[in-house]
Amino acid sequence: xxxxxxxxxxxxxxxxxxxxxxxxxxxxxxxxxxxxxxxxxxxxxxxxxxxxxxxxxxxxxxxxxxxxxxxxxxxxxxxxxxxxxxxxxxxxxxxxxxxxxxxxxxxxxxxxxxxxxxxxxxxxxxxxxxxxxxxxxxxxxxxxxxxxxxxxxxxxxxxxxxxxxxxxxxxxxxxxxxxxxxxxxxxxxxxxxxxxxxxxxxxxxxxxxxxxxxxxxxxxxxxxxxxxxxxxxxxxxxxxxxxxxxxxxxxxxxxxxxxxxxxxxxxxxxxxxxxxxxxxxxxxxxxxxxxxxxxxxxxxxxxxxxxxxxxxxxxxxxxxxxxxxxxxxxxxxxxxxxxxxxxxxxxxxxxxxxxxxxxxxxxxxxxxxxx
Ligand SMILES: *Cc1c(COP(=O)(O)O)cnc(C)c1O
Numbered sequence: 001x002x003x004x005x006x007x008x009x010x011x012x013x014x015x016x017x018x019x020x021x022x023x024x025x026x027x028x029x030x031x032x033x034x035x036x037x038x039x040x041x042x043x044x045x046x047x048x049x050x051x052x053x054x055x056x057x058x059x060x061x062x063x064x065x066x067x068x069x070x071x072x073x074x075x076x077x078x079x080x081x082x083x084x085x086x087x088x089x090x091x092x093x094x095x096x097x098x099x100x101x102x103x104x105x106x107x108x109x110x111x112x113x114x115x116x117x118x119x120x121x122x123x124x125x126x127x128x129x130x131x132x133x134x135x136x137x138x139x140x141x142x143x144x145x146x147x148x149x150x151x152x153x154x155x156x157x158x159x160x161x162x163x164x165x166x167x168x169x170x171x172x173x174x175x176x177x178x179x180x181x182x183x184x185x186x187x188x189x190x191x192x193x194x195x196x197x198x199x200x201x202x203x204x205x206x207x208x209x210x211x212x213x214x215x216x217x218x219x220x221x222x223x224x225x226x227x228x229x230x231x232x233x234x235x236x237x238x239x240x241x242x243x244x245x246x247x248x249x250x251x252x253x254x255x256x257x258x259x260x261x262x263x264x265x266x267x268x269x270x271x272x273x274x275x276x277x278x279x280x281x282x283x284x285x286x287x288x289x290x291x292x293x294x295x296x297x298x299x300x301x302x303x304x305x306x307x308x309x310x311x312x313x314x315x316x317x318x319x320x321x322x323x324x325x326x327x328x329x330x331x332x333x334x335x336x337x338x339x340x341x342x343x344x345x346x347x348x349x350x351x352x353x354x355x356x357x358x359x360x361x362x363x364x365x366x367x368x369x370x371x
Contacts (some may be wrong), residue, residue, distance in 0.1 A: 002355065004304040006346035007183050011190065013345075014240065018190070021236040030232055040235035041195070043242055044179075048171040050197035052204035055230025056211045059158040059180020062194040063091030063128065065228065066154045066176050069206040072097050072125045079119055079127040079151075081111040082312060082331030087180075088130055088156050089313040100124070101314055103328045106370065107272040109133065109285070109338075112330070113141035120145075126152040131160035131170060133308070134186070134252075134280030135271050139165055139173035154178060158194075161186035162249040164278035171197050181230075181238055186252070186282050187245050189234040248345040252281035255343050255352050259284050262356040268366045283308055287337040289365040294339055301358045306340045329370060337367040 011018060028034060037055055045053035056062050072078065074096040080088050082101040092099040102119050105112040111129050127146060129137035137155075146153045155170065157163075158180035163170045171177045181193035196207055206223070209216050214225030256279065263270055269287040273279050285308065288294045298305050312335050314323035341355060 001302045001304060002342055002351045003346070004306050004340070004342045005184055005344055007188070009346045010344065014244065017240050018237055021240050022233060025233040025236050028232070032229060032232065034232050036236040036239065037230060037232045040230075040239045040242075043239055044195055045197055047169075047242065047245075048177065048197045049169040050171050050177070051199045052201060053195050053197045054204050054207040054211070055235060056194045056196065056207070057228035057230065058192045059156075059178060059182060059185075059194040060087045060091055061211065061226075061228040062158075062178035062180065062196045063087065063154065063156060064094050065207050065210045065226075066178055066196055067091060067095045067097065067126065068210055069203055070126065070152055070154075072152075075123060076125040077121060077123040078125060079111075079116055080313075081128075081130050081132070082314065082326070082328035083109065083309070083334050084130045084132060084156070084313065085158070085309060086313050086316065087158070088128055089319065091178075092128070093318075097125070098123075099313070101323070101326055101328060101331075103330045104132075104334060106330045106333065108135060108138075108274070109271050109334050110135060110137045111142070113138050113145060116142070116145050120149050120151075124149065124151060126154055128154050128156050129174070130156040130158075131163055131280075133271060133285050134160050134163050134282040135273060136160065136163050136165040136170045136173075136277045136279075138274070139170070143173060152176075158182075158185065159282040160280045161282070162245055163280035166276045167278075175200070176203065181234070186248065186280055187238065187241060189237050191231070191234055193230050193234045193238065195230060244345075249280060251345045251347070252343055253279070255347055256281045256284050258352050258356055259286075259341055259343075262359050265360070266364055266366070268364060281343055284341045284343040285338050286341065287334065287367050288339050289337070289367045291337055291339050294362075294364050297362050297364075298358065301362070303355055303358060304342060307338060308340050309335060309338075311335065333367070333370045 155174035176198040214223030
């Protein structure tokens with residue numbers, strides 16, 4: 001079986017370095033905070049070309065704390081894409097604010113900037129573009145709108161480690177970026193982890209306080225904070241794994257190149273990559289007719305595929321009553337037909353060739369166009 005992802009292989013390839021990092025952490029005597037946390041925060045800020053990085057417990061908290069640090073809460077609205085992982089919406093709801101969905105584009109599968117305007121009200125405070133599957137959003141258009149309406153742009157970059165926009169880090173195009181280091185992400189810990197990068201020092205120290213009981217000085221509490229910190233042992237693992245991120249991105253891109261060539265011959269839609277974007281290929285997603293059948297056929301050929309994501313946030317139990325009026329045809333179309341092929345540094349070229357041959361042999365069909 002070709003697994004969708006093989007984290008055991010990816011981490012065991014550098015097992016001795018990870019063991020050394022863990023051993024150093026045990027020896028250090030710091031188990032919260034300390035030098036390996038600040039070391040990774042510095043390295044990640046540098047990689048992202050940002051001035052500040054604040055480690056937090058996970059990607060959801062990275063989004064939620066960013067909104068809280070900006071004072072976003074009850075009576076506020078935040079623009080989110082109709083098709084994304086549920087965390088983007090939950091972060092807004094958990095602040096007491098309202099997620100306002102905007103449909104995605106059918107070519108890039110990303111937030112459609114041309115549909116944002118009609119969703120802005122006097123309560124809109126921020127927009128969360130999600131660089132979905134690793135493809136940067138149309139940040140120029142989004143930033144122009146944000147500037148005109150005085151909105152904060154908080155990017156959900158949880159799938160976009162290493163993505164580039166206009167040849168520089170996507171982080172340069174938002175007020176802040178929320179990162180997840182969940183094990184399966186392009187840069188993942190051996191547990192939960194997250195971070196926020198930004199150029200605003202006051203915002204960064206607010207985040208630090210919010211994730212640390214509202215405190216920057218022991219027993220002095222200035223904010224209604226929570227406990228959401230990046231463990232130093234995870235930070236040490238991340239610093240270790242960061243050395244391989246660019247090599248892994250190159251593998252992801254070469255796998256994606258092979259898939260793209262193959263799918264083109266079958267006219268199967270994939271994300272359109274605008275010329276000013278470099279895709280980080282956290283996921284490789286195509287649109288197929290009769291997805292369940294395609295998934296089964298691929299499985300019978302020993303290829304494990306997944307779906308990201310089969311149910312829109314607005315159709316989930318927690319949201320579906322409130323959002324029954326929202327019509328998000330493109331988001332619905334993509335979530336109905338999307339299929340994710342295996343991608344990552346665990347794959348070798350023989351496996352990728354087998355997957356391409358199988359796709360051709362199965363003669364998978366594109367979905368009927370959205371009428
Ligand atoms: C993974 C992910 C998150 C949440 O990250 P966690 O670390 O699991 O909390 C948020 N948004 C998107 C788009 C993600 O893929």
